[in-house]
Amino acid sequence: MTSIRELAMHLQISIGTVSRALNGKPDVNPVTRERVIAAAHELGYAPNQTGRALRRGATQTIGIMIETSSAVERNGDDFFLPVVDAAQTQLARHAYDLVILPCSSSDDVCSFLSRVVGRGIVDAIILADIRRQDPRIELLSKKGIPFLTLGRSGVSSNHAWIDLDFEGFVEHSLAELVALGHRRIAITLPQSDVNLGEMLYATYQSFLTRHQLSYDPALVMRVEQNENGGSQAVAALMALDDRPTALLLSYEAIAMGVYSELREAGLVVGQDLSVIGFRHNPQLRFLSPGLTAYEIPLAALGQALADGILAVLRGEPGPTLIWPGTLHATASIGPPPKP
Amino acid sequence: MTSIRELAMHLQISIGTVSRALNGKPDVNPVTRERVIAAAHELGYAPNQTGRALRRGATQTIGIMIETSSAVERNGDDFFLPVVDAAQTQLARHAYDLVILPCSSSDDVCSFLSRVVGRGIVDAIILADIRRQDPRIELLSKKGIPFLTLGRSGVSSNHAWIDLDFEGFVEHSLAELVALGHRRIAITLPQSDVNLGEMLYATYQSFLTRHQLSYDPALVMRVEQNENGGSQAVAALMALDDRPTALLLSYEAIAMGVYSELREAGLVVGQDLSVIGFRHNPQLRFLSPGLTAYEIPLAALGQALADGILAVLRGEPGPTLIWPGTLHATASIGPPPKP
DNA sequence: CAGCGTGCCGTAAACGTTTACGGAAACAGT
DNA sequence: ACTGTTTCCGTAAACGTTTACGGCACGCTG
Structure with a gap:
């Protein structure tokens, strides 16, 4: 509520000096600086960010x-908030704040984004849920807004990005399964054109050809990225004459439906069907058997995102970085059943 | 990027007229208004929110x-984002935007909040995760910021709030269980001092005395609000000489751990122990048996939140409202086992 | 025709900061 | 004593809007 003007009047000095004192500028007597700081604290003065932003052209907050x-389709996963939490604590060290900009389902992605940047409430933006052809990338490039994407896209643009190691997930998982003797391995993919789906698919295909395994399109199933997707996948598998012996899940929550449907059908996970999921989370251990999954260190990822967007803000190139994980094997995988 | 000045130069009129035309003010010729709107659209002009906010003292966004x-303890639930989604579409109808203000675990709640209001990036605030003695309420009251809490608190302050019907959950659940013949019913509560824990507890106690059921403190278990909490609760129950025959869960995800531990112990949910959870969500049907739970219509709740905060912004009293739900019974409850 | 109202528009101040610029005072060096 | 330098501070412009105010050019009325 208190403005810099009131503070200056109270101190009997000019507002310019107050501002300089508070912002650590050189041209100010150490003792007056102390007086100013003390008075600011006493009166509870905090610089109005709107005025500051207007003058500086920057808001010190990133979105x-x-x-x-x-996010609603995945009905709440534990990926996003831990990442945000870590990113925020890192940004706070550089006097930046973080806000989440949720684009509602009733809104158009691009008009939402241009509205947000038009409002000028953030200096830079981190984009999640990257599509294969994501128009937001060109939009931000054109407007010259610093940004970083959490996820690669198919568009050829040299922007900063950090992405999860989907290739590593597929590679390691398939290698593990093949080593166990599996030859027919199915995979679930998202239905929307999020880019990670494309990458999972590409790596899957590449692995099969490199290891002389035959490719069967019936083993690639585009399903909802939640528990229902698991039901859909298992239903599709059961209808096949030549069933796969293993299954890769593009999102761990799908496992709930998979386990449930398999139990219904009298099949045992890890024996009749080996299952591996992307990504490990704590509640998976309450499935029985616990799900073999790829684990991503989320806190470190959040910090990397923060450092990345700060680099972009400084005008540096910014990261282009694949964030690795590790496969945690459990009893949800085993050798394929004897025919 | 384009300012109102450029737009005015392009149209050969003054910036005042441009502003009036765009904001629907009366004193402007209809044909010039059309010209201005057309040119604004053509040049992609969007009023800079910082300048507008500075002049108006309002940002048209609520946080x-x-x-x-x-949120991390609950490791991702499907409650929050559907509510935000609905609130946002409703706010958009009144030309308001919504941002999420995440307070990181490394930050102090009150200093975070006062920093946010000091920045002046939002006109009003919705508070979630309300504590029993929540200092944020007094802070916002003192600063005169319009706000609304999603959840009641123990502090006596006549602010606007909307809360879930925790009393109804406990009342209906206990009534259902008592009708089935249960007499010893346990309940899990959160460990932190969130207010909902206190309300669940109070209603639980009140019900017991009203129905002449004996109260046993050993049946009240404060546990983590996630799968681990379920393990903790079941472990505590198993250690009792006189075990309860039913269990109320303060958060549905706890059921994961409960089911898992009971299965481990060779007990059957719905037969050896009846279980009811707060709150229904889609993935519960993949538990077997599906969890009896209290269902809350989230989209309508989000809309009510939006309407409520808008009312507060208009200076109206704002709602004080308990949001009801309905109990969906499944095979996770049944008559108590014969001794 | 004088007077008045109305419709439309330009001017300029204001919102709360930051910062380039200039200047007063103090001090040092010749 | 004069000049030059340093230290500190005040002045005012600028950021991009909105809006109160005044004024010009009409058209209308008496």
Whole structure:
């Protein structure tokens, strides 16, 4: 509530000096600086960010845009908030704040984004839920807004990005399964055109050809990225004459439906069907058997995101970085059943 | 990027007229208004929110504050984002935007909040994760910021709030269980001092005395609000000489751990122990048996939150409202086992 | 025709900061 | 004593809007 003007009047000095004192500028007597700081603290003065932003052309806050629609489809996962939490503590060290910009399902992604940047409430933006052809990338490039994407896209643009190691997930998982003797391995993919789906698919195909395994399109199933997707996948598998012996899940929550349907059908996970999921989370150990999954260190990822966007803000190139994980094997995989 | 000045130069009129035309003010010729709107659209002009906010003293965006720490403890539930989604579409109808203000676990709740209001990036705030003695309420009251809490608190302050019907959950659940013949019913509560814990407890106690059921403190278990909490609760129950025959869960994800531990112990949910959870969500049907739970219509709740905060912004009293739900019974409850 | 109202528009101040610029005072060096 | 330098501080412009105010050019009325 108290403005810099009131503070200056109270101190009997000019507002310019107050501002300089508070912002650590050189041209100010150490003792007056102390007086100013003390008075500011006493009166509870905090610089109005709107005025400051208008003058500086920067708000010291960065935004991370998510689409609530896709988050709602995944009906709440534990990926996003831990990452945000870590990113925020890192940004706070550089006097930046973080806000989440949720694009509602009733809104158009691009008009939402241009509205947000038009409002000028953030200096830079982290984009999540990257599509294969994501128009937001060109939009931000054109407007000259510093940004970083959490996820690669198919568009050829040299922007900064950090992405999870989907290739590593598929590679390690398939290698593990093949070593166990599996030859027919199915995979679930998202239905929307999020880029990670494309990458999972490409790596899957590449692995099969490199290891002289035959490719069967019936083993690639595009399903909802939640428990229902598991039901859909198992239903599709059961209808096949030549069933796969293993299954890769593009999102761990799908396992709930998979386990449930398999139990219904009298099949045992890890014996009749080996299952591996992307990504490990704590509640998976309450499935029985616990799900073999790829583990991503989320806190470190959040910190990397923060450092990355700060680099972009400084005008540096910014990261282009694949964030690795590790496969945690459990009893959800085993040798294929004897025919 | 384009300012109102450029737009005015392009149209050969003054910036005052441009502003009036765009904001629907009366004193402007209809044909010039059309010209201005057309040119604004053509040049992609969007009023800079910082300048507008500075002049108007309002930003047309409202914030909803969450604590990532508690969200992380619940490791991702499907409650929050659907509510935000609905609130946002409703706010958009009144030309308001919504941002999520995540308070990181490394930050102090009050200093975070006062920093946020000091920045002046939001006109009003919705508070979630309400504590029993929540200092944020007094802070916002003192600063005169319009706010609304999603959850009641123990502090006596006549602010606007909307809360879930925790009393109804406990009342209906206990009534159902007592009708089935249960007499010893346990309940899990959160460990932190979130207010909902206190309300669940109070209603639980009140019900017991009203129905002449004996109260046993050993049946009240404060546990983590996630799968681990289920393990903790079941472990505590198993250690009792006189075990309860039913269990109320303060958060549905606890059921994961409960089911897992009971299965481990060779006990059957719905037969050896009846279980009811707060709150229904889609993935519960993949537990077997599906969890009896209290269902809350989230989209309508989000809309009510939006309407409520808008009312507060208009200076109206704002709602004080308990949001009801309905109990969906499944095979996770049944008559108590014969001794 | 004088007077008045109305419709439309330009001017300029204001919102709360930051910062380039200039200047007063103090001090040092010749 | 004069000049030059340093230290500190005040002045005012600028950021991009909105809006109160005044004024010009009409058209209308008496």
